[in-house]
Amino acid sequence: MTDIARSPGFSRPRLQLPALELDVKLLLPLLVVAVLIAFFSVTTESFATLRNFSTIAGQAGTLLIVCLGATFVILMGSIDLSVGAIVLLVGALTVTVLNLTGIGVWVLPLAALFGAVLGLLNGSVYALSGIQSFVVTLGSLSIFSGVALQLLQGRAIQFSDAAFENLAIGQLIPSLPNIALCGLVAWGVSVLIASRTRFGRYMYLIGGGEQVARTAGVPVRRYKIYAFALSGLLAGLGAALAVARLGAAGPSLGSDLLLNSLAAIVVGGTSLAGGSGGPHRTLIGVLIIAILDNGLNLLGVSSYTQMIIKGAVVIAAVVASRVELRNAVVK
Amino acid sequence: MTQPLLDRTPFFVADGLSKRFGATRVLDGVGFSIPEKSVVSFVGENGAGxxxxxxxxxxxxxxDAGTMTLGGKPYRPRHYGDAIGVGVSRVFQEQALxxxxxxxxxxxxxxxDGFYRAGQFVDRAAMIAAAQRxxxxxxxxxxVRRRTGSYDFSRRQSIEIARACLAPSILGDIAQPLVLLDEPTSALDQRDEDAFFRLVAKVRQRGSLIFVSHRLSEVLSVSDVIYVLKDGALVARLEAGEADERILHSLMVGRERVADYYFEQRQKVTDAQPVAVEVAGLSSPGAYEDISLSIRAGEIVGIGGLLDSGKSRLGKGIAGVEPPATGTVALVGQSPxxxxxxxxxxxGLGYVPAERLVEGIIPSQKLSWNFSLASADLFSNRLGLWRCQAEVEAASRFIGSLAIRSGSPNQPLSKxxxxxQQKVVLARWLQRQPDVLVLDNPTRGVDAGAKEEIYRVIRDLTDRGVAILLITDExxxxxxxxxxxxILQRGxxxxxxxAPADTKPSERELVAAMLSVPDEPGPHGAAAISTSDPVQYSESAHA
Incomplete structure (x- = not known):
């Protein structure tokens, strides 16, 4: 895990954005990562081992990929509550297709396509109807979950395809599960998209001032749809990899993603108000949530207590970002 | 200051009120007094303060500075609730119902507060009785039991005026209310207007009213005292008997006009130039109606009018920011x-909005991002990759050529x-070398120096043959x-x-054209409303 945190990709955005600004804003989340690692290393014996870090990386892979797409949506000032449900539905579709056709690893692009279509649905309803995104995606959350649970008949469906499983649990780089490697690649691409493409720029502009963007002729509606489609695509990809890692798709797949993805994005420092932050920061947020999950498990904290802690962390992160914002204005 | 009215005790006194917003001084040492039981009006141009x-x-x-006293006690409200507490109420221009x-x-x-029994239970019958009173x-x-939204705009305005005028004295223990009325009659139809003036007379028996209106004849008929505001300062105080519309007009305007400031010697005759924009039959219900105009290359066509004239909406309609209901616009060499x-x-069109902070710029984001906002076609390639280097270089070029002070491409624009900031908005369009520019109040909230530079840029643009539609309150x-x-009046x-360079019209002429009564009723005119009113009437009678 330390390898991930210090991987060269980590410093890449620093070259593209003004160095000073980024360092100050990243300081707090990085400090939290350090404190968490130190705390769990002292309080548990099994935390600071290569084996455990490898486990954390495996657990965090899906969360990272799903969060990246959702980050663009939040950057744009909207919210996608349906990512967990998309993961569940695409996961169910993935095992079904695998068991029916045996196309093996080729199910991965298909899963991404499924996800993108679901995202496209979200985005179209949102952008064309003008209903708030949280309402639209809350509704689609229920719809997607319902379809998925019917597909699964409420049971976990297994599959056996070694090549496909290897996509997630194999280790191209020793001790780094492939699912985490995929996550890092997706992260690199996302950072590039955010900082170096028209799509990325429009996300910042729409989030910072939708009316300004519209007045200047930016096709706001179209790009809103694109953002939700991208969010769905990455959720679909994450779903396929999660299924590959677990060897099955069950009714509880993706159920913790709603809270965890929001928590990771906000803790990383992307503002829910839109217009500031970005996928480069989401990596740190995902680290914080993954370490917290893993460490609390090792400490033997009950999952109910964990829910309480994570909820508090999200609220604290939003409060902290507001304080930061106020300071920025005062300065 | 020894007119008979002042024999009455001054009920409200203001002294040296000043306010700045950034570099702009909006009010400068304004002092006045309001006698007991009187109607005092303030008149002035848009933006006079x-x-x-x-x-x-x-x-x-x-x-920022200055003191106020109400009924002999110091008055310094922190928010509207403080004002209401001591009997100062206001009718806002936008309805607050x-x-x-x-x-x-x-x-x-x-x-x-008086209608709750045992803390939480509402005494509905008592409320209805009080409201009916x-x-x-x-x-x-x-x-009073009907849903507010079921009454038309005019009637709702009356309800709001009644609340501001009467609620403090009928419900509270306010003996002498002070009521602020901001353009109260602009939305009233004839019947409600009559009721309004009767109400004014009634309130005047108890307290005082302050009145702001563009309808000077109305101001003259209701006011005891009229103050004229110009550029944030009081320039005259008139008793009801000594004023007429002509005097008020000349006091409201009448500034020194320096031809050089607007580079008038650079203004060209453009009659022979080709037409660059042709607007035909543009309508948007409730905003403007059947507007046709054309602008030649290198020509500046100015649009003036009061705040409710619909001129900003027209600018948005022509630029397509808020597309009109009907009508067409043809740009140079293109079909309508x-x-x-x-x-x-x-x-090849550019649009500079009036509300800079809401529509013009994203203050929290970088100068270069704000600059390239409308130019994704110039700063990204076919794959959608952004040319950050080119963007920063272009932004730097304009920081130099427009003398954007203390600007660097990576700085947030809020600094x-x-x-x-306004120069950055202009640079956004200059970069695109447009044929047509729609400018809505391009120098609002801009200091005098930057104003002159913006005027120079506008003249440079006309030299290059850019057609400009200038919408302005100044x-x-x-x-x-x-x-x-x-001049636009009610759409x-x-x-x-x-307005050729040597024979410009005077401010007086323009203001008179803005205020004159139109021959036919406009979209908000009496004819439009009276048709719906009898229906309203019978409905409420049978309810």
């Missing part, structure tokens, strides 16, 4: 189309002054820059003035 004065009096804005609740709840809003006293014909901003920008700017001036072109 009337709204800011009202905001200070009602606690919405705090003055909740539409989905009955009229009586609106009439008692914020004054309903207010409505009866005000002479407006409403059933329904305006749409995205397509128009690619076809720059209003004038320099009369001098309108006169100084324009080749031709159109229709009411007058057209040629």
């Amino acid at each position: 009337k709204s800011t004065l009202f905001n200070i009096l009602s606690g919405v804005v705090e003055p 909740v539409r989905n609740i009955p009229v009586y709840e609106n009439l008692l809003l914020g004054q309903d 207010i409505a009866d006293e005000a002479g407006i014909d409403v059933d 189309v329904h305006p749409e901003i995205g397509a128009f920008i690619r076809a 720059l002054s209003g004038g320099n 009369l001098l700017e309108l006169i100084g820059l324009s080749n031709r001036i159109l 229709r072109i009411a007058a057209e003035f040629a």
Whole structure:
């Protein structure tokens, strides 16, 4: 895990954005990562081992990929509550297709396509109807979950395809599960998209001032749809990899993603108000949530207590970002 | 200051009220007094400081300097609630009624403390009775139990005026209310207007009213005292008997116009130039109606009018930011189309909005991002990759050529002054070398130095043959820059003035054209409303 945190990709955005600004804003989340690692290393014996870090990386892979797409949506000032449900539905579709056709690893692009279509649905309803995104995606959350649970008949469906499983649990780089490697690649691409493409720029502009963007002729509606489609695509990809890692798709797949993805994005420092932050920061947020999950498990904290802690962390992160914002204005 | 009215005790006194917003001084040492039981009016151009004065009096804005006393006691409200507490109430220009609740709840809003029994239970019968008393006293014909939204705009305005005028004295223990009325009659139809003036007379027996209106004849008929505001300072105080419309007009305007400031010697005759924009039959219900105009290459066509004239909406309609209901716009060498901003920008149009902080810039984001906002076609390639290097270089070029002070491409735009922010907005369009520019109040909130630089840029653009539509609240700017001036009144072109460099129209002429009574009723005219009113009437009678 330390390898991930210090991987060269980590410093890449620093070259593209003004160095000073980024360092100050990243300081707090990085400090939290350090404190968490130190705390769990002292309080548990099994935390600071290569084996455990490898486990954390495996657990965090899906969360990272799903969060990246959702980050663009939040950057744009909207919210996608349906990512967990998309993961569940695409996961169910993935095992079904695998068991029916045996196309093996080729199910991965298909899963991404499924996800993108679901995202496209979200985005179209949102952008064309003008209903708030949280309402639209809350509704689609229920719809997607319902379809998925019917597909699964409420049971976990297994599959056996070694090549496909290897996509997630194999280790191209020793001790780094492939699912985490995929996550890092997706992260690199996302950072590039955010900082170096028209799509990325429009996300910042729409989030910072939708009316300004519209007045200047930016096709706001179209790009809103694109953002939700991208969010769905990455959720679909994450779903396929999660299924590959677990060897099955069950009714509880993706159920913790709603809270965890929001928590990771906000803790990383992307503002829910839109217009500031970005996928480069989401990596740190995902680290914080993954370490917290893993460490609390090792400490033997009950999952109910964990829910309480994570909820508090999200609220604290939003409060902290507001304080930061106020300071920025005062300065 | 020894007129007979002042024999009455001054009920409200203001002294040295001043307010700045950034570099702009909006109010400068304004002092006045309001006698007991009187009607005092403030008149002035758009931007003379009337709204800011009202905001200070009602606690919405705090003055930078100055004192106020009400009934002999110091008065310094921190927010509107403080003002209401001591009997100062206000009718805002935008309606502050909740539409989905009955009229009586609106009439008692914020004054309903006396109607709770045992803490939480509402004594509905008592509320309805009290509200009905207010409505009866005000002479407006409403059933207070009906939903507020079921009454038309004019009647709702009456309800709001009745609340401001009567609620403090009927419900509270306010002996002498002070009521601030901001353009109260602009939305009233004839019947409600009569009721309004009866109400004014009634309130005057108890307290005082302050009145702001563009309708000078109305001001003259109701006021005891008239103050004239110009550029944030009081320039005259007149008793009711000694004023007439002509005197008020000349006091409201009449500034020194410096031809050099607007580079008038650079203004060209453009009659022989080809037409660059042809607007035909543009209409948007409730905003403007059947507007046709054309602008030649290198020509500046100015549009003036009061705040409710619809001139800003017209600018948005022509640029396609808020596409009109019907009508077409043809840009140079293209066929007439329904305006749409995205397509128009690619076809060579640029639009500078009036509300800079809401529509013009994203203050929290970088200068270069704000600069390239409308130019994704120039700064990204076919794959959608952004050319960051080219963007920063282009932004730096304009920082130099427009003298955008203390600007660097990576700085958030919020760190720059209003004038320099506006130059960034201009640079956004200059970069695209447009054929047509629509400018809505391009120098609003901009200091004098930056103003002059913006005027120079505008002249440079006309030299290059850019056609410019200039919408502005500033009369001098309108006169100084324009080749031709159109005056809009309630969404229709009411007058057209040629404004060649040597024979510019005067401010007086333009103001008179803005205020004159139109021959035919406009979209908000009496004819439009009276048709719906009898229906309203019978419905409430049977309810």
